[in-house]
Amino acid sequence: MKKIFSIVLCLVMLASLLTLASCGKKEYKIAVVTDVGTLMDKGFNQGTWEGAKAYAEANKISYKYYQPSGGSDADDNSRVEAMQSAIDNGAEIIVAPGFLQATAMRTVAKANPNVKFIFVDGWSLTDSTDDKGNDNGKPLQNVTAIVYKEEESGFLAGYAAVMEGYTKLGFTGGGGGSNPACNRFGYGFVQGAEAAAKEKNVNVTVKYSYKYGENFSASSELQTQISGWYQNGTEVVFACGGSMFQSVKSAAGENANAKIIGVDVDQSNESDRVITSAVKGLSVSVEKVLGQYFDGKWDAELGAKTQNLGAADDATGLPTDTWSLKNFTVDQYKAVFEKIKKGEIAPKSDVPGNANNGDWLKGFEKVTVEFE
Template sequence: MKKSRLLAGLVLLAGIMLSVTGCREKTYKLALVTDVGTINDKSFNQGAWEGLEKYAKDKKMTYQYYQPKQQTTNDYVESAKVAIENGAEVVVTPGYLFENAIWQLQTEHPDVKFILLDGSPHNVIDWDTMATLDGEDPNYDIKDNVYSIFYAEEEAGFYAGYASVKEGMRDLGFMGGMAVPAVVRFGMGYIEGAKYAANELELDDGAVTMKYTYLNSFIPDAAHQTKAAAWYGTGTEVIFAAAGGAGGSVMKAAEEKQNKWVIGVDVDQRAESRTVLTSAIKSLGSSVYQTLDKIYKDGVKGGTSETLDSTVGGVGLPAKSDADFDRFQNFNKEQYDAVYELVKNGTITVYDDVEDPDYVALGGAKVVVTVE
């Protein structure tokens, strides 16, 4: 009898130990839920993931990512809940599509921290009718467990447009993924930068042209490649592909042509193709890393939104050394540093109002914009 009880006890103990071990294997303190795409999209998701991963490795913390099955608020919420069940103390969500999800989660999980990139929590699900997630009045509360981070994409786009025209290009193109605020700001800035350079060079009116469109997608597609190839075939020299993973399709089109270029987005995409002239980047990785440090090291509470611009190195072109400009023939780091300083000190102010943007008017007389 004693032996039977001892054996039963050992079996129970083993079961408990196995259960605990299993829990430990599923415990990841830091989590990221992907937006459209994956963590290796060479763009927005990947930039955020690299920041989380670096912090986790530096601080010897466990981490994991979760990919929603579909692009819906419910799926985002459920993926975040799985992360929390698996031990997440901080959940990083890259993209405005998480705004409704974080609005819901911030109240349901007050002990969990949420880093929301390119967005701010709210319950509005239809801006035309102002219908809301819960049927109540519109609510824009940001709880103190939410860290809302925006970027001055218009400034990054400005540098890309400025560099293109200073390089000597006159036939430009812009392909945005979708007409969402961040992408619209990239595009507006691109037009403004091209115009500023055209004025600086005293070019004739209409000397610079720009085709402008939204692909309605952030993922690679043969149709995007075909469209880009058509633009290149009719004279476009460079396309700013502010379209996440869809930018890869534009790169493929450029690779099939001679002397055609792409401007990457969000992260330095130089390594993705020999056709990437430069990239309009946001400090995704470093902003995630720094926010995690604020949470764990400094105990800083959230509850507000902040916009990272040129004054804090939040946006720009890759510019660590002259090597970042070696695909240019005329534009160089010295010129970039000079115009960056003008934006940084406020001498140049880049337009950033995304409400009913008039792309043609932004180009003025110098840059003729054709919206497709």
């Protein structure tokens, strides 16, 4: 009898230990899988992460970020691994910024239909693609997308720079000309410079390049290029590409009076050379979509849908809390912003899939684009 009791006691203790072990594994309901670059890149990854973190902490929901192995050279396999790790750790919704996430997200979303995915700067994915990689299958109901009208923020940055008095501008973009968001930022920037140049009746030159930014990383080559621009008269450079900002910042530090325009988030605290930033509401929009999901609105409002956010949603623009421009005032800015918000000014967004050439940047009256 004692022997039977001992066996039963052991089984009870073993079951308790297994229960404790399973309870001891912490689960994270909200996951962020980063794009290339670092988490705290002062830009795209960071803005997305801060939105997820803010929502999670405000609503007492567990959260965690996952960075694909390989850093700036991360590939689809490492993204799949990161997403699967998030699911293994209990993620019920994954937020992934950057168009490079598409292939991995499609793979993981198909294999995990009960897990939801927010594709930031992406599109509504389908379960298959054609031989050119274009979606052509059935919409994935567990994926929703957020995109932004970056051309609006770019327009306002270019307009502000010229109205402030700068006539020799520069733009350095990430993604090697294949990133739609960077291309829209750049196109808007030139359009805004053109609009302001016409108002002031001045001629403007814009140095324009996608060199050394394919992986959105800082590099000595990019720093050398931008420093050369500054030395040859460029007054302000729009740094459009995550950690590329650090190279532009270093180049500006080598040249007296060189100025910078930041991107995605307000980067004025990164350098006193930043005159403004072309921002988009990354944090706010991620919080919004997470709120829709946890309020039970996925099927009605999110599944297989894309939200295109802009000035009308207060999701694009320039930051006014840290305004440092002297000749172009906040009130003047707000007047232009309202025109964009109402559709009275509508910057064009029709950028080519491969923008790494200057052919599509011709035809401006007051702006000359010098493509490198």
